[in-house]
Amino acid sequence: MTETLLSDKNPLLKDVRKAAPLTSEGFALAEGPHLLEEALRSGADIGPILATVAAVLPPGAKRVIRVADATFASLATTDSPQGVLSLVRPRAWTFDQLLHGRALVVILDGIQDPGNAGAILRAAEAFGATGAVFLKGCVSPHNPKCMRASAGSIFRIPYVAGLTAEELLDVCRLPLHAADAKATIVLAEARLAKPCAIIIGSEGRGVSPALAERATGLRIPTVKVESLNAAVAAGILLYEARRQRSAP
Amino acid sequence: MTETLLSDKNPLLKDVRKAAPLTSEGFALAEGPHLLEEALRSGADIGPILATVAAVLPPGAKRVIRVADATFASLATTDSPQGVLSLVRPRAWTFDQLLHGRALVVILDGIQDPGNAGAILRAAEAFGATGAVFLKGCVSPHNPKCMRASAGSIFRIPYVAGLTAEELLDVCRLPLHAADAKATIVLAEARLAKPCAIIIGSEGRGVSPALAERATGLRIPTVKVESLNAAVAAGILLYEARRQRSAP
Numbered sequence: 243m244t245e246t247l248l249s250d251k252n253p254l255l256k257d258v259r260k261a262a263p264l265t266s267e268g269f270a271l272a273e274g275p276h277l278l279e280e281a282l283r284s285g286a287d288i289g290p291i292l293a294t295v296a297a298v299l300p301p302g303a304k305r306v307i308r309v310a311d312a313t314f315a316s317l318a319t320t321d322s323p324q325g326v327l328s329l330v331r332p333r334a335w336t337f338d339q340l341l342h343g344r345a346l347v348v349i350l351d352g353i354q355d356p357g358n359a360g361a362i363l364r365a366a367e368a369f370g371a372t373g374a375v376f377l378k379g380c381v382s383p384h385n386p387k388c389m390r391a392s393a394g395s396i397f398r399i400p401y402v403a404g405l406t407a408e409e410l411l412d413v414c415r416l417p418l419h420a421a422d423a424k425a426t427i428v429l430a431e432a433r434l435a436k437p438c439a440i441i442i443g444s445e446g447r448g449v450s451p452a453l454a455e456r457a458t459g460l461r462i463p464t465v466k467v468e469s470l471n472a473a474v475a476a477g478i479l480l481y482e483a484r485r486q487r488s489a490p
Numbered sequence: 491m492t493e494t495l496l497s498d499k500n501p502l503l504k505d506v507r508k509a510a511p512l513t514s515e516g517f518a519l520a521e522g523p524h525l526l527e528e529a530l531r532s533g534a535d536i537g538p539i540l541a542t543v544a545a546v547l548p549p550g551a552k553r554v555i556r557v558a559d560a561t562f563a564s565l566a567t568t569d570s571p572q573g574v575l576s577l578v579r580p581r582a583w584t585f586d587q588l589l590h591g592r593a594l595v596v597i598l599d600g601i602q603d604p605g606n607a608g609a610i611l612r613a614a615e616a617f618g619a620t621g622a623v624f625l626k627g628c629v630s631p632h633n634p635k636c637m638r639a640s641a642g643s644i645f646r647i648p649y650v651a652g653l654t655a656e657e658l659l660d661v662c663r664l665p666l667h668a669a670d671a672k673a674t675i676v677l678a679e680a681r682l683a684k685p686c687a688i689i690i691g692s693e694g695r696g697v698s699p700a701l702a703e704r705a706t707g708l709r710i711p712t713v714k715v716e717s718l719n720a721a722v723a724a725g726i727l728l729y730e731a732r733r734q735r736s737a738p
Contacts, residue, residue: 357605361719369714391719430733462729463736465618471609471639474725477718479724481710485678487709 263382270384280394297325340373352444360391425459511630518632528642545573588621600692608639611723673707
């Protein structure tokens with residue numbers, strides 16, 4: 243069904259403008275055909291799709307509202323808008339839902355760059371993590387750029403957000419690991435095959451002291467740069483965990 | 491030496507505004523205290539540092555010109571400017587200078603996101619790559635965001651830019667490897683300890699056909715996502731190369 247928006251005062255536009263990171267009803271702003279396709283495929287609760295006249299619609303789109311280019315530009319959060327966006331309500335999870343089978347939980351600690359946070363979610367799903375935690379102080383998982391950078395993983399991997407380090411330690415009984423350039427244990431020698439959690443600290447501040455003192459430090463053996471991009475470091479830790487878990 | 495800029499018509503301002511990615515004299519725009527510190531430390535040819543009155547200067551700054559906040563804002567390329575920037579002329583390299591010892595060259599093929607390109611340079615340096623190639627069609631290595639994301643690696647690792655795939659094949663005699671989700675060889679079984687080059691394709695289009703047909707495909711063993719973020723994939727390939735080269 244395709245409608246055309248006739249008034250710039252339509253309340254849906256107001257909701258979209260207030261959506262970052264979430265509307266009062268828990269809807270996030272998902273932009274771009276690829277991300278909307280992933281949202282539709284995941285069965286997430288999805289509002290009408292706002293689209294420019296020229297935009298290509300994602301397959302499976304039900305209700306579509308065509309808007310003027312200028313109206314769309316005022317809603318878009320990207321530098322090069324692709325002409326489609328929608329409000330989407332991601333599923334809500336509890337911490338226990340992050341744990342199943344051989345649990346592998348990724349804990350984002352102070353990650354504020356939305357591109358990095360999204361890339362970490364994507365790597366988490368790619369390497370079979372069972373869930374992710376966005377500690378308080380991280381970017382929101384529903385930041386529009388984080389959702390895009392996740393390439394749809396946001397709609398598939400269980401995650402919780404907003405816990406403090408102390409609240410996490412109350413509920414999380416998994417052994418903790420954290421990348422640490424000064425650690426004596428080299429990543430390849432870490433024990434990541436058993437249920438565990440991996441903490442990804444921010445590049446500036448590193449892992450929170452309350453978590454660092456409970457975690458086993460792992461060193462990624464680099465030649466000379468003291469830190470890697472946070473998403474790159476997360477990808478390498480998750481790759482190594484997966485490698486150990488797949489070993490015969 | 492600190493001066494104060496009195497005129498908005500100063501020709502230096504015009505140069506800075508035209509700098510992305512390079513001025514006609516080969517200067518790039520480097521912004522932020524951390525990147526400028528790395529530029530100064532590397533001995534790169536660096537112009538006067540333009541700084542707001544409140545800005546903290548990087549150690550080693552020689553000539554500093556204080557500018558009004560509004561002038562600085564008109565020059566800055568970041569969302570949250572930190573008040574210092576300068577024109578910097580990165581060293582120019584030839585392809586042969588990317589090869590020494592057990593060469594490990596990273597080839598960026600169609601990488602257009604400057605944050606990814608910079609993170610790849612950073613990972614390349616971290617894991618001991620001897621050089622990087624930005625093929626034609628990539629973002630410029632001198633894009634201000636790429637330089638920042640490189641965390642200063644742009645001033646230390648040799649790189650060349652602008653070659654076509656055919657030009658690369660003319661000069662590069664190294665065995666080529668490329669991540670390929672459909673490859674039969676799993677990354678951990680690849681032979682990366684000998685001199686070689688690793689091609690990082692773009693997420694949308696993958697590796698250029700002319701290069702893909704000459705390259706050994708390597709599979710990063712993921713669970714279900716068909717592609718990783720390009721910088722994450724690059725980091726994992728480089729980590730594995732380093733692991734093999736460090737093995738006793």
